[in-house]
Amino acid sequence: MTTLILKRVALGILTLLLVSALIFAGTQLLPGDVASAILGQNATPESLAVLRADLGLDQPLLHRYFSWLGGFVTGDLGNSLANHQPVADLLWPRFWNTMALALYAAVVSVPVAVTLGLFSAILRGSLFDRAVNIVALAFVSLPEYFLGLLLILFVSVQYNLLPSLADTYPGMGFADWLKATTLPALTLVLVTVAQMLRMTRTAVLAVMDQAYVETAYLKGLRTRRAVLRHALPNAAAPIVNVVSFNVAYLITGVVLVEAVFNYNGLGRFMVDAVSKRDLPLVQAAALVFGAAYVILNIIADISAIALNPRLRHPR
Amino acid sequence: MKFLRSITPTAWIGLFIISLNLVLFVAGPHIAPFAQEEIVGSPFDPPSAAHWFGLDQNGRDMLSRLLAGAQMSIGVSLAASVLSFTIGITLGFIAAIFGGWLDTVLSRIVDTVMCIPVLISALVVLQALGSSIPVLIVTIALLDSTRVFRLARIVAQGINVLEYAETARLRGEGLLWLVFKEILPNALPPLIAEFGLRFCFTFLFVAGLSFLGLGIQPPFADWGGMVKDNQQAILYGLYAPLYPAAAIAILTIGVNLVVDWLLAGRSAIQGADR
16 A cells, blocks of 8 residues: 555656646747846837846746746745746745635535535435536536626625625634635535535446445345445545535636635736736646645545555555 | 426426527627616616615616626637637547557647636736637637536547447548548437536636626626626625626526436536636
8 A cells, every 4th residue: 555655756857847847838938038028119229128127037948947946946936927926925925815715605505415425326316416516516507706706795795794705814703704705615516516516426326336335235234334334435436536626626716716705815816927927926826726636636646545455455 | 299298397497598698699798788888877876676785886787787798708619619619629539549649749738727726827818918708719829728628539439449430430431421420429428428517617708707807897897807897796785796797697596406416326526617
């Protein structure tokens, strides 16, 4: 099992490198170069040359990639083109804001979704199952901003229960933070629960159709025991996959939600950087998002390996 | 008749919603009572007999803009899905039929692209190239085609080794015959269901980008951008941004209802992955 995990980690590091190369390549798509894009109409050959040297654009492509990657590892993400502040100072506080919001949403949505999905699989075809399924299908189809706006309209505007803007600041109390972030987190929860419970249901049903579960029922076991002792241990790995898939989705789903509630997170930060075409910010934010996504997948795969009885007890 | 009877009530609702949207897509701008840029009153006027959904943030008729926006929102995502399917199926079939290093190279590239969330990749490209309708369509199609590639490759691989494909090959049929007479017809059912899912995804994706201000740019009306433009009205208890958002939601629900019916009985894990 250890070799398998080590292999997975090595593969993950390789993936991270490929992802960083792809992101770097993506930002170099611009015809011409960044310097002429920044200067635009005011470009003179001299100012272009100065700016290019300033940004390191006179170096060969491969050299630029490795110095960018090296800077990332050592914590130097370069400076913003717009206000010349170090990217790292701007990026990390917002990254933690986004992680906190995603974590808040995940802590609520994962148990709810897995429980609902499990019950709707056990009670397949019942009224409960069908009702849950239809409601979930509707919520899967709703865009985040539609749900977010509805929540603002009813919870904030009509009943004035929670603030409509997720204003957070460093050093605010936990209770205040919860109050400010509950609506955005709830929006994320509604979307992910629907998606996750549908996928959990499918994953559990695939196990429930196996012969050994039928045997467990036929030899007279109660549903409870057949599910908990026979079906669930084997469904655990697929469920972990479903959960990680959806938590990974949370990381990007947060981008739209942050825009709705004006939350000061990495998603909104990146969108602002894209509209200002601030290259170093976009590169860094994209790599952080990409890395978070890859690392989450590695964790999920490792948990799936650890949960697989056949791998846990090798002969 | 038997086929018609197999359509579930929920699927009928979905089909109705899709047809309605197709009508809007074709006829939208022509049946709109006002021009999309015409200012007909003051901002956020409430709904009235002349303006069923009221006016938007600039005092333009909401209904007319919704009708005009249908063409943009549905058109761009439809174009992206069709392009994505053309690319994905072509490359997927090539990888499945020829196999070998071609398959390995294509699959590894696709795997790497899929390691990055689609939204993040799209933002990187839009930062470099700026947002315009052709860039949007091609970027989304290329990113989305990775998902189509995977499905098309697996389905074609499965069919390629079946007896009838083998027979055709032994009979001396050429490559085109094999693809168009043997593989494609048998691969269609799963691909059609996938098309529904992919359309949902691109539609929500284009609308989401527009909502972030990075998708379809003014002066064109589109549903995602309309939500963004009217967003502030919600703080005053006005419904203005909810109409375009609901239009987006209704079409997505409609397509999902039909896909759900198409996929019924298949054990594949479903749901549009975003």
